[in-house]
Amino acid sequence: MRTTITVNGTARTLDVDPRTTLLDALREHLGLTGSKKGCDHGQCGACTVLVNGVRINSCLSILAMHDGDQVTTIEGLGQPGALHPVQQAFLERDALQCGYCTPGQICSTVGMLQEAADGWASKETADLSAPTALTDAEIRERMSGNICRCSAYPQILAAIRDLAGEVA
Amino acid sequence: MTSVRDWAEPNPVTENRGGVIGKGVDRYEGALKVTGTAPYAYDTVAPSPPAIGVLVTATIPRGRVTSVDTAAAEAAPGVQLVWTHLNVPAQAPRGTRANPRSQRASNPALGSDRVEYYGQSVAFVVADTFENARAAAELVKVAYAAEPAVVDFMASFDQATLPPDEEDVHIGDFHGAFAAAPVTIDETYFSPIQNHVQMEPCATIAWWEGDKVTVHTSIQMVKGGQHALAETLAIPSSDVHLLTRYIGGGFGGKGQPYDDLILSALAARALKRPVKVAYTRQQMFHGTIHRPAVDMRVRLGAEPNGRLTAFAVEATTHCARAATFTEHAANFSRNLYAAPNRLTGHRLVRMDLPHAGPMRAPGEAPGMLSLECAMDELAEKLGLDPIELRIRNEPDIDPETGKPFSIRQLVRCMTEGAQRFGWERRNPVPGQVRDGRWMVGMGMAAAIRGNFLLPAKAGVRIDAGGIITLRQGMTDIGTGTYTILAQITAETLGVPLGHVRVEIGDSDFPPAPGSGGQFGAATAGSAAFEAGMNLRRALTELAVGDPNSPLYGGPAEYVTFENGVIAIENRSETLAALVGRAAPDGIYVEGSISPAADARDYSQHTYGAHFAEVGVNQVTGEVRLRKMFGVFAAGRILNAKTAKSQITGGMIWGVGTALTEVNAVDPRFGSFVNQDMAEYLAPVHADIVDLDAMFLDEADDKANPMGIKGVGELGIAGAGAAIANAIYNATGVRLRDYPMTPDKVLAGLMAKGL
Ligand code: FES
Ligand code: FES
Numbered sequence: 001m002r003t004t005i006t007v008n009g010t011a012r013t014l015d016v017d018p019r020t021t022l023l024d025a026l027r028e029h030l031g032l033t034g035s036k037k038g039c040d041h042g043q044c045g046a047c048t049v050l051v052n053g054v055r056i057n058s059c060l061s062i063l064a065m066h067d068g069d070q071v072t073t074i075e076g077l078g079q080p081g082a083l084h085p086v087q088q089a090f091l092e093r094d095a096l097q098c099g100y101c102t103p104g105q106i107c108s109t110v111g112m113l114q115e116a117a118d119g120w121a122s123k124e125t126a127d128l129s130a131p132t133a134l135t136d137a138e139i140r141e142r143m144s145g146n147i148c149r150c151s152a153y154p155q156i157l158a159a160i161r162d163l164a165g166e167v168a
Numbered sequence: 169m170t171s172v173r174d175w176a177e178p179n180p181v182t183e184n185r186g187g188v189i190g191k192g193v194d195r196y197e198g199a200l201k202v203t204g205t206a207p208y209a210y211d212t213v214a215p216s217p218p219a220i221g222v223l224v225t226a227t228i229p230r231g232r233v234t235s236v237d238t239a240a241a242e243a244a245p246g247v248q249l250v251w252t253h254l255n256v257p258a259q260a261p262r263g264t265r266a267n268p269r270s271q272r273a274s275n276p277a278l279g280s281d282r283v284e285y286y287g288q289s290v291a292f293v294v295a296d297t298f299e300n301a302r303a304a305a306e307l308v309k310v311a312y313a314a315e316p317a318v319v320d321f322m323a324s325f326d327q328a329t330l331p332p333d334e335e336d337v338h339i340g341d342f343h344g345a346f347a348a349a350p351v352t353i354d355e356t357y358f359s360p361i362q363n364h365v366q367m368e369p370c371a372t373i374a375w376w377e378g379d380k381v382t383v384h385t386s387i388q389m390v391k392g393g394q395h396a397l398a399e400t401l402a403i404p405s406s407d408v409h410l411l412t413r414y415i416g417g418g419f420g421g422k423g424q425p426y427d428d429l430i431l432s433a434l435a436a437r438a439l440k441r442p443v444k445v446a447y448t449r450q451q452m453f454h455g456t457i458h459r460p461a462v463d464m465r466v467r468l469g470a471e472p473n474g475r476l477t478a479f480a481v482e483a484t485t486h487c488a489r490a491a492t493f494t495e496h497a498a499n500f501s502r503n504l505y506a507a508p509n510r511l512t513g514h515r516l517v518r519m520d521l522p523h524a525g526p527m528r529a530p531g532e533a534p535g536m537l538s539l540e541c542a543m544d545e546l547a548e549k550l551g552l553d554p555i556e557l558r559i560r561n562e563p564d565i566d567p568e569t570g571k572p573f574s575i576r577q578l579v580r581c582m583t584e585g586a587q588r589f590g591w592e593r594r595n596p597v598p599g600q601v602r603d604g605r606w607m608v609g610m611g612m613a614a615a616i617r618g619n620f621l622l623p624a625k626a627g628v629r630i631d632a633g634g635i636i637t638l639r640q641g642m643t644d645i646g647t648g649t650y651t652i653l654a655q656i657t658a659e660t661l662g663v664p665l666g667h668v669r670v671e672i673g674d675s676d677f678p679p680a681p682g683s684g685g686q687f688g689a690a691t692a693g694s695a696a697f698e699a700g701m702n703l704r705r706a707l708t709e710l711a712v713g714d715p716n717s718p719l720y721g722g723p724a725e726y727v728t729f730e731n732g733v734i735a736i737e738n739r740s741e742t743l744a745a746l747v748g749r750a751a752p753d754g755i756y757v758e759g760s761i762s763p764a765a766d767a768r769d770y771s772q773h774t775y776g777a778h779f780a781e782v783g784v785n786q787v788t789g790e791v792r793l794r795k796m797f798g799v800f801a802a803g804r805i806l807n808a809k810t811a812k813s814q815i816t817g818g819m820i821w822g823v824g825t826a827l828t829e830v831n832a833v834d835p836r837f838g839s840f841v842n843q844d845m846a847e848y849l850a851p852v853h854a855d856i857v858d859l860d861a862m863f864l865d866e867a868d869d870k871a872n873p874m875g876i877k878g879v880g881e882l883g884i885a886g887a888g889a890a891i892a893n894a895i896y897n898a899t900g901v902r903l904r905d906y907p908m909t910p911d912k913v914l915a916g917l918m919a920k921g922l
Contacts, residue, residue: 038449
């Protein structure tokens with residue numbers, strides 16, 4: 001089954017088994033192994049990527065559904081020596097330990113900051129008409145789809161707080 | 169043999185002239201991890217495209233495979249092989265060692281028709297793609313003859329026996345003293361089965377070149393994995409090259425090899441192409457180890473002034489029949505509080521559940537959930553502050569062995585923590601503080617975790633450009649090993665951190681025992697330090713013996729290493745200049761560490777104190793963390809940033825332990841009811857509010873040459889008990905059955921008429 005997606009700015013056409021998830025397409029067919037598989041069931045967030053700028057669990061999405069979509073993976077955000085601001089903040093705040101959840105956390109952060117900037121509400125949002133202020137409670141709530149078993153949560157919060165300050 | 173006296177001598181690390189030790193430098197491999205470019209086992213690019221293996225696992229807890237129908241699977245698209253116990257290639261019998269020095273014995277996969285636990289591998293399918301392999305695995309039909317299985321722990325206490333080679337420890341006359349004690353506590357606490365849920369499932373990719381196999385796998389112990397594979401395949405360990413460079417969490421659960429390692433190697437040999445195998449998340453729950461449940465009876469007898477006279481902690485736990493493991497939940501209590509009459513011990517039930525094994529702070533993690541609540545209960549009975557009760561029972565020497573403590577700052581951890589947390593805000597009368605629907609309370613608990621040093625080696629090389637490379641068969645499971653090895657090497661050799669490379673996770677490198685038991689940094693780090701000291705000596709000799717060196721002929725004892733420069737007073741040159749000229753091929757030396765002969769003359773531990781504030785929702789019974797703070801004493805801290813990450817990570821595990829984490833057993837199948845990440849509730853971001861920690865200044869010169877200790881497990885020890893005590897302080901409801909989920913809390917509130 002032929003599907004064309006644009007990954008990190010480059011159009012890629014794949015002809016793969018229709019059962020292939022977006023995550024496995026990225027990892028097994030495009031060599032982009034930065035996105036991780038922690039559960040394959042949409043429960044952990046390790047596979048988070050941005051599709052048309054919105055964060056999704058790529059394990060829970062079939063490649064064939066994404067014909068024509070723009071996909072950004074962790075590899076598309078920055079490289080060693082040229083880190084994306086979110087990657088830099090994670091590094092400085094030690095917002096990672098084993099690092100396995102980290103690409104997902106970072107992609108999720110990028111998506112989350114945009115959602116907040118666009119005024120999307122969360123369970124913690126008291127006033128739906130006011131601009132979203134990324135309080136600690138907002139950040140925690142919005143990042144709760146990304147499990148970190150190493151439990152770098154305080155450090156991830158600190159990293160995102162740094163960025164939220166810049167963005168807000 | 170070395171003595172701890174030798175370790176008290178000043179050395180480059182303890183002098184820390186470059187200031188690299190202790191500094192919160194960024195994680196060495198951090199840039200790779202934040203960019204997704206650190207290759208974990210399953211990410212490794214093989215020399216040619218790999219085939220994919222998928223496991224088929226048993227659906228009964230005990231019995232026999234009577235027949236297997238693989239025809240449909242074999243005929244399915246892309247399938248390259250289907251193995252069961254009937255046709256898997258020959259492997260050495262389980263538990264055998266051809267080489268008596270092997271660190272692990274043979275561990276065959278699909279070795280027989282016996283089923284010993286739900287989730288055991290019974291078949292294995294390899295296909296050209298993951299999709300084909302997964303679909304074909306569904307087509308394998310396995311028939312079983314089930315046998316009666318023991319899977320209900322609480323109903324099996326009558327089968328409990330003493331663990332092998334173990335006796336209860338009696339000191340004085342516990343029973344007499346307990347009977348005579350004016351104030352007593354006699355309560356039982358329960359800690360359930362828990363799961364590591366490392367973010368990265370176990371995975372291996374294997375390929376062969378001639379008689380030699382290369383495996384990239386996710387394992388905490390390099391040598392253990394290499395030897396297990398060699399023994400199982402009945403090949404020399406020199407024919408196994410095992411690499412484990414990046415590991416997506418271990419927590420004790422990856423201390424041993426699993427079937428992914430064995431089957432990928434066997435299949436790669438049979439198919440003459442690389443094969444990779446990963447466990448599914450569901451397979452991780454059953455196919456790898458878990459922390460067993462522990463039932464703990466605590467009896468305390470005290471004088472009215474709080475002095476303990478009688479002290480007993482007795483733990484009953486379980487393990488699989490075929491894999492002996494004892495969760496030593498009473499051990500920690502042998503070193504914690506003074507009491508003249510003592511009884512501690514363990515009982516073990518053999519069951520037909522998946523294998524029990526070590527999980528972050530085995531022993532302490534469940535064990536402290538009992539005693540540290542019992543102390544809270546005793547404090548209330550006595551009308552004493554819980555900290556004061558602990559201070560009154562602070563021992564001068566180890567209460568059980570009579571050995572001196574190497575260093576013990578438990579009281580300082582508690583008093584410092586109390587002050588920083590604001591313990592004086594706590595109302596000692598429970599159930600008094602309200603915040604709307606939330607009942608608010610505070611609790612504290614002590615923390616103790618042993619400290620260990622094991623034998624290890626390391627190699628260090630300086631090249632003609634002055635770059636220093638440390639090599640060690642060590643692992644980094646998220647602990648910060650790469651980073652602290654770089655820091656130790658840089659400080660030992662007086663070079664900037666940027667001049668140091670660290671290469672670990674390779675069975676070709678000098679061996680270290682790996683990551684586990686919070687011994688990693690001290691053990692691997694001390695070997696790296698010794699290797700660095702040997703390189704200093706080699707460089708010193710080179711310089712003073714080289715007529716072209718400004719240091720030529722100088723007294724070796726005056727040589728200094730600072731900022732990449734070797735010098736004797738104002739005569740100096742860079743290490744790059746020296747090595748580039750006098751040893752252009754570079755210099756490689758090794759170093760090793762082993763426990764000092766007299767180290768066991770001391771009672772040696774890491775300590776801490778946890779403080780927690782929780783809110784308990786009176787309507788729903790939900791418990792929410794509001795604030796948590798810990799103070800820890802764990803020797804010299806090598807990296808302020810990574811050590812704190814480790815310790816807060818451990819504390820958060822304590823939050824999960826107290827509030828959410830449990831694997832419920834399905835009595836029909838001996839399986840875990842919750843076997844995925846949506847149902848096994850590890851803490852998420854929203855669960856963790858205002859949590860912080862600090863370390864006291866400390867150096868333990870009885871620990872190792874650098875005075876460092878482990879921090880990976882201390883953070884969880886006692887953490888859950890602090891939360892349980894806070895729940896009591898908030899509500900007046902004393903729960904002793906972890907985790908303290910809303911159903912249990914609500915039942916307690918209703919029983920109190922709240
Ligand atoms: S791998 Fe996709 S959510 Fe876990
Ligand atoms: S860093 Fe290990 S799971 Fe998040």
